[in-house]
Amino acid sequence: MKKMVGVLLVLAVVVAWSSPQAIQAADYKSEYKLSTVVGKPFPWGIAGERWAELVKEKTNGRINIKCYPGTSLVGGDQTKEYTAIRQGAIDMAIGSTINWSPQVKELNIFSMPFLMPDYKAIDALTGGEVGKEIFKILESKDTIPLAWGENGFRELSNSKRSISKPQDLQGLKIRVVGSPLFLETFTALGANPTQMSWADAVPALSSGAVDGQENPLTIFTVAKLHAAANQKYLLLWGYVADPLIFVVNKDVWKSWKPEDQKAVSEAAVQAAKENIIAARKGLIPPDDSGIKEVEALGVNVIRLTDAQKAEFKKATQPVYDKWAKQIGESLVKKAEDAIAKRK
Numbered sequence: 001m002k003k004m005v006g007v008l009l010v011l012a013v014v015v016a017w018s019s020p021q022a023i024q025a026a027d028y029k030s031e032y033k034l035s036t037v038v039g040k041p042f043p044w045g046i047a048g049e050r051w052a053e054l055v056k057e058k059t060n061g062r063i064n065i066k067c068y069p070g071t072s073l074v075g076g077d078q079t080k081e082y083t084a085i086r087q088g089a090i091d092m093a094i095g096s097t098i099n100w101s102p103q104v105k106e107l108n109i110f111s112m113p114f115l116m117p118d119y120k121a122i123d124a125l126t127g128g129e130v131g132k133e134i135f136k137i138l139e140s141k142d143t144i145p146l147a148w149g150e151n152g153f154r155e156l157s158n159s160k161r162s163i164s165k166p167q168d169l170q171g172l173k174i175r176v177v178g179s180p181l182f183l184e185t186f187t188a189l190g191a192n193p194t195q196m197s198w199a200d201a202v203p204a205l206s207s208g209a210v211d212g213q214e215n216p217l218t219i220f221t222v223a224k225l226h227a228a229a230n231q232k233y234l235l236l237w238g239y240v241a242d243p244l245i246f247v248v249n250k251d252v253w254k255s256w257k258p259e260d261q262k263a264v265s266e267a268a269v270q271a272a273k274e275n276i277i278a279a280r281k282g283l284i285p286p287d288d289s290g291i292k293e294v295e296a297l298g299v300n301v302i303r304l305t306d307a308q309k310a311e312f313k314k315a316t317q318p319v320y321d322k323w324a325k326q327i328g329e330s331l332v333k334k335a336e337d338a339i340a341k342r343k
């Protein structure tokens with residue numbers, strides 16, 4: 001009898017000792033849903049696959065991620081993605097600052113016309129105080145941000161004419177996405193902006209329902225917009241750029257063991273690093289092979305002189321000033337200072 005009690009005691013201790021972990025493992029979902037707007041072979045989609053692959057490796061298969069490109073978990077409505085992450089319908093995502101800006105007003109900072117003149121300016125924001133502040137804001141909204149990736153500088157294409165001054169945009173129907181800031185910027189330039197998802201944009205451009213769009217060159221070339229959407233004219237003006245953010249829903253994050261959290265975080269950092277390299281390939285001066293590639297497709301590419309760029313900046317300045325107040329003047333000031341000091 002004594003022996004029996006002893007065995008039971010030992011068993012009880014073993015169960016008590018092992019159960020927290022057993023419960024935790026049982027808590028893990030068989031699949032975690034990762035949302036992106038575009039899939040492979042866009043650099044953004046490749047980043048999703050890479051994150052999933054690295055996580056699987058680093059967690060010995062404990063965390064299994066499936067990619068859902070086309071923002072399919074929200075029926076393609078990319079501006080609803082952030083809400084779905086908060087609510088848990090999406091477990092994790094690599095999202096554009098533009099698509100989440102309707103819910104997180106500070107993310108509009110990257111869409112402020114002509115705030116960031118070059119890649120070093122993007123890095124000065126994401127890698128500095130501004131990036132930290134934005135991550136804190138995201139953390140306060142039930143999402144765990146892990147790394148900054150990149151969609152890229154957004155260039156303007158259209159089917160109608162070559163553009164080198166604001167007047168050339170007069171009356172052009174331009175597809176934009178995201179927050180009202182885009183509608184106001186293009187209205188200030190004399191264009192006729194219309195808001196729609198990426199899923200709707202390509203058919204609308206192909207049918208001629210809209211004349212133009214703005215997106216990074218990697219999106220332009222992989223989607224073959226010159227052929228699929230008759231986009232024969234391209235203006236390189238780098239007026240805004242959208243970083244990507246790797247996030248995990250907070251409850252999902254909390255359900256993981258610390259070692260798995262670490263693995264997911266390290267995998268995000270690695271995938272993001274590779275993503276930024278892919279997004280910038282052939283686009284960092286003096287290497288302009290990415291632009292030459294577009295020209296070789298027969299696209300008429302316009303590069304602006306500083307004076308020409310200043311005209312666009314001037315025309316959009318009232319929008320900038322208005323949105324600096326909406327975003328928060330101290331954050332905008334921080335961003336301007338970081339850019340002025342960039343190395």
Ligand code: X2X
Nearest residue numbers: 037096098177197198215
């Ligand atoms: O919809 C777009 O233009 C895209 C693919 O660049 C974003 O999701 C912001």
